[in-house]
Amino acid sequence: MSKQKIIVVGGGLAGLMATMRIAEKGMSVDLISLVPVKRSHSVCAQGGINAALDTKGENDTTWEHFDDTIYGGDFLANQPPVKRMCEAAPGIIYTMDRMGVMFTRTAEGLLDLRNFGGQKNKRTAFAGATTGAQLEYCCDEQVRKHEAAGLVTKYEGWEFLSAVIDGEGVCRGCIAQNLTTMEIRIFKGDAVILATGGGGMIYAKSTTSTICTGTAAGSIFQQGARLANMEFIQIHPTAMLGDDKTRLMSESARGEGGRVWTYKDGKPWYFLEEMYPAYGNLVPRDIASRAIHKVCVDMGLGIDGKNQVYLDLSHLPTDFLNRRLGGIMEIYEKFHGDDPRKVAMKIFPGIHYFMGGIHVDEDHQTCIPGLFAAGECDYMYHGANRLGANSLLSALYSGTVCGPAALKYAKGLSKTAEDADEKAFTDELKKQEAFYEKLKKLNGTENPYVLHQELGEKMRANVGIVRNNKDLTANDQFIREIKERWEKINMVDGHGFSNQTIFFARDLKNMIEVAHAITVGALRRDESRGSHYKPDFPDRIDEKFLKTSKSRWTPDGPEIEWEEVDISLIKPRKRVYNVAKEVSASGK
Amino acid sequence: MANDDKFINIKVKRQDGPDAAPYWEEFNVPYKPNMNVVSVLMEVRKNPVNVQGKAVNPVVWECNCLEEVCGACTMLINGVPRQSCAALIDKIYEQTGFGKQIVLAPLTKFPVVRDLTINRERMFANLIRVKAWVPVDGSWAIARGPRFADREQRWAYIISRCMTCGCCQEACPNVSNKSKFIGPSHIAQVRLFNTHPIGEMHKEERLDALMYEGGIQECGNAQNCRKVCPKEIPLTNHIAFMNKETNKYAFRRWRYR
């Protein structure tokens, strides 16, 4: 058999971890990334990473972590993989520690832990308030070691365009385009791992980076892969609104003692503490976001009459804040101007994370053999709502599962990508080249960037915190229209070199497809569960909707299928946060 | 606030490709409060028309996180290297006066790709050269990591926030097309890895790397690096410390040779 190779698309935590796991076993990896991997979106994660290290005298267990995660996700996640993730978490943290992550320490030099939302125990390891950056840099360094040894070849500044699927329906590689030279080429690989992150940019204003368009997911969606639970979009309760993006103010602010309030009858009203006495400011994100939305929009009690409330840290000692939350103190001070050590921060919920994503099996393989997905772009671990500090964990953990699974799959192949039918590659290449030619020639009237703004505005308005079927139906219609308007784009940049508008227009097309899946998923799910909230259907309806929504692409819009959720370990129970959660007894 | 008649005027140093001749182009963007340089450039691409009223190609620049943690959008803003996302227009005007022209240019110490985008591959290649990693046996779980004192973590954490943006290289007079200086950031990185209890076991390899051509000796103590570092890493202190370490190492090696 000729020399084998695996392609990893995406240089965030999941992609790098998968790369590391494959390279460690001696297999070559082509790592394709839009940006130098060190600049991937994982660097934006702030608060920390969960693992039941149980070093705070609270008898924390991986079971309780598992239970919190399932309960926090409103029972929509398949339970066995989540359980395995929570069990692997301490080992992952210790590994990252060995690899040099500068975690914040206790006086005796052990990893410090802090509180996070939706969990009663201190379980979140952290490195100041830049945990994501620290983990990402560490993985980047480890992969660089493999790069120096010749096992990993990085293609930074390349965009994944599509998977190459041969006549047998097997993924044999992918097509990617260079952002600078505009070269489109074939990458042959025995397995392709997509670790391409979420799609926050579909909402235009979100806490995500500009590369988080979900374009890769959108592309393979149109090639036959399924998207799952796309209607579950996490809206982070505490973000600062900006002109260009909403900037995250980490949940760790509340974990370290931050309080959310606004004025009611001229007096500070700590509404989260009042509404949810058991968890207070540390309710999960969907709950907190809805509460803030209610206070501002329904009750009209936002600060200065605007949609904003206070996130207050000013009662905490400056040194403590600098030490444990320095990263976000700087961001707020730099981008807002006020010093959060002295005055309360003004915040409002903002689009943050995609719980849903590419549908994969427990090996992180999609329904297309040889095509895998890991990290935020998969749908596996968070159900209907993600707990804070579980995303860094799921990104790393899914890499540790997906990498070896892809390796095993590749080793078991009877025919490698090199031996596969050449026609499959050239056909896909031609298709993408033809599409590139089409993009270049677009000369309608729509500016793609303006079109994107419009898409984002509509998505925020119609598929945001509060949803109803009237708006969702209208949004479905809007998306059908915008698909047509996309054809009328004007390619404002006529240059054949480093043309960002070409890429943006292509991404936008895929974003629209994913937006459609989100919209239709939300329309079909007539219940309220986790982040998906419909006042017309205020309750969770397990009989009907304790199911994963699986979206299949068709030219006429997504078709939804429903798949049973594996609830074999914890029996679903009502999810409330005004009283303390009883830990499920099963397994104990 | 009625700002309809107010404009932000930017002058951009543009270049169509790596070998093309640079030229300047001006744009006016309607003023809104709380804008930053990135959002101004975003407005330009929504309506790419220059001050002469001519439709032109949108300005090409890199950006990603927009919160000053990814380092992508680094450029010269009024001559100073910084992240354009964190360059708030109102703050710039506080210093220069409202409506004053803002000049954007690509960093000068790296090859220009197009307009404001530059090629910083060199910095990543140099991270390989100084072996900026902790050489663990593998990424599998073995046991708890080494204990590490809180007081050490406090300063090492600051170094580990380096996002390889290139500001320090841009400001350093010793980084030039005539020198191969790896730059201040990488010297600090060596200190970071030489401090970690496992990384320390391999410190000689990194000290060695610092002594090759373009290594630590190229530092001439102009100390600009520290002033422009967006992550406020005290690079000059780390360079001084690594001076001591490399000298000691060189002398020791000579004695035992």
Add this chain to the structure above:
Amino acid sequence: MDKKSNFFLRRIHSLLAIIPIGIFLLFHLSLNTTVFFGGRETYEAVINFMKNMPLVLVLELVIIFLPITVHALYGLWIVYVAKNNALNYKYGNNWAFYLQRITALITIVFLVFHVYLQRFSVHEAEAVIDSLTSILHNPAFFILYAIGLLAAVYHFANGLFTFLITWGVTIGDHSQKICRYISLGLFVVLGVWGVGILTVIAGF
């Protein structure tokens, strides 16, 4: 050539600046201080004493000429490589860095003239002083001479500051700041001292 030769050259360059060049500079200035006390005759005696020291040529070659030449030649390379940007980054230390390079060039020119005029073109102590006083009587030459001397003294004083960093003596902000002040103070003291000597000699 060993890939690390650059490192060693640079370190030797730094070391030579203090040992022996810096020490010699202080020694040179100290000797000349005699002009303040004994007048022209004493100064003549001192010069004669120096000239008649045993192995004076060897000493001049090993302690003065070779170190300065090596330091100057490698220094020229350093000056050539730098891309100065003091006008863009107007920080004190950056100006000090830029001045270090400017004064390096001035000092080289000054030394060439100084050595040629006072060491090779005249030999007798009396003639040495005569040639010096005749130069310094001319205000324009006096200013040029003073600039050369101040450049050398600045280069030494500022070099001491960077020397301490290069050898890892001053690492923290505080120690570096203290040494910055000391270096500035040293420049002022040595400058006043040197120009004072020139003034006295000009008056002979």
